[in-house]
Amino acid sequence: MNACKAMAASPTPKPTLANKLSASLPTARGKPASPVQPVNPALPAVQQLANISSLVLPIGVAYSGGADSTALLLAAVQCWPGQVQAIHIHHGLQNAADDFVLICQSTCSDVGVPLHVLNVDAGHAPGESPEDAARRARYAALARSAKQQGLGGVLLGQHADDQAETILLALSRGAGLPGLSAMPERFERGGVEFYRPLLQMSSVNLREWLVHQKISFVDDPSNTDERYTRNRIRARLMPALAATFPQFRTTFARSAQHAAQAQVLLLEIAQQDLMVVGAPPAIRALQALSPPRQANVLRYWLLQQRATPSAAQLKQLLAQIAACTTRGHQIHLKAGTGHVTRMGAVLNYTIVADKTL
Numbered sequence: 001m002n003a004c005k006a007m008a009a010s011p012t013p014k015p016t017l018a019n020k021l022s023a024s025l026p027t028a029r030g031k032p033a034s035p036v037q038p039v040n041p042a043l044p045a046v047q048q049l050a051n052i053s054s055l056v057l058p059i060g061v062a063y064s065g066g067a068d069s070t071a072l073l074l075a076a077v078q079c080w081p082g083q084v085q086a087i088h089i090h091h092g093l094q095n096a097a098d099d100f101v102l103i104c105q106s107t108c109s110d111v112g113v114p115l116h117v118l119n120v121d122a123g124h125a126p127g128e129s130p131e132d133a134a135r136r137a138r139y140a141a142l143a144r145s146a147k148q149q150g151l152g153g154v155l156l157g158q159h160a161d162d163q164a165e166t167i168l169l170a171l172s173r174g175a176g177l178p179g180l181s182a183m184p185e186r187f188e189r190g191g192v193e194f195y196r197p198l199l200q201m202s203s204v205n206l207r208e209w210l211v212h213q214k215i216s217f218v219d220d221p222s223n224t225d226e227r228y229t230r231n232r233i234r235a236r237l238m239p240a241l242a243a244t245f246p247q248f249r250t251t252f253a254r255s256a257q258h259a260a261q262a263q264v265l266l267l268e269i270a271q272q273d274l275m276v277v278g279a280p281p282a283i284r285a286l287q288a289l290s291p292p293r294q295a296n297v298l299r300y301w302l303l304q305q306r307a308t309p310s311a312a313q314l315k316q317l318l319a320q321i322a323a324c325t326t327r328g329h330q331i332h333l334k335a336g337t338g339h340v341t342r343m344g345a346v347l348n349y350t351i352v353a354d355k356t357l
Contacts, residue, residue: 056152143190270300307336
């Protein structure tokens with residue numbers, strides 16, 4: 001298993017490791033225990049989920065075998081004994097993937113957790129980001145498995161470093177508030193609730209605990225491949241940020257929360273404004289709004305049409321709406337994969353048919 005970095009010798013026999021985990025950490029219900037330091041740093045974050053009334057057991061953990069998902073899985077087992085199942089996505093994109101499965105099987109066997117291994121096709125279409133294609137395939141597979149197993153949700157192991165990388169990616173692309181909001185702590189996909197309890201936690205703390213406990217985990221070799229933008233950020237920018245701004249993980253996460261709150265407010269305003277301008281939007285009613293509110297409500301309306309306009313397209317549309325002062329003024333602008341046109345007193349959106357079909 002060259003690609004799998006076992007942090008120590010093979011895990012201790014099943015009863016020993018299981019007993020060690022159950023005896024060393026406090027339970028989710030706060031019952032007294034005999035703690036052995038250091039405590040799994042993922043546990044307090046997972047325990048907070050126990051207070052969410054909408055959380056339904058049993059719960060799933062997206063388990064890659066890496067350090068973050070390993071610490072998350074063990075914390076979940078401690079919080080909800082007998083109520084946790086692990087889901088491993090086998091992308092089949094590298095030779096080491098089969099070795100990852102073996103590590104996952106060993107750990108899950110040691111702590112008595114059912115493991116579901118799902119093979120997915122993560123190939124990407126021409127012009128499509130390999131990372132985006134793999135992410136969509138992964139979430140779709142996790143949602144299907146959660147439904148099949150009757151799980152009340154799935155825990156994801158993304159942490160503060162992942163959140164910071166996501167924000168830097170969004171900034172590099174000139175993203176608006178939705179992008180700067182980065183990864184939400186909770187979201188729904190495919191009819192399944194997903195939770196990210198570790199977004200405030202550094203990956204270093206999780207790794208240190210696993211090393212201290214002599215628990216094996218996977219180091220994915222693709223994480224060091226700097227052909228991928230996120231990996232270049234991780235290798236080059238993150239160390240520089242840590243040296244210059246030691247608290248950047250905390251402050252970045254706080255900024256993401258502020259952006260998410262602002263986005264919720266903009267969404268509420270867009271919903272209210274759309275009720276005023278109508279759907280499809282009336283041109284005169286749009287002109288009565290300030291340009292920022294026009295842009296906000298038009299973006300919301302177009303999203304309902306499954307269209308995501310670029311900043312340039314939206315700017316052009318606002319200019320055309322402002323110039324639309326005569327009955328004969330025409331509007332015909334590309335937005336997303338379709339066109340916005342004028343139909344009398346209102347705007348209309350038409351999806352362009354795919355000529356390749």
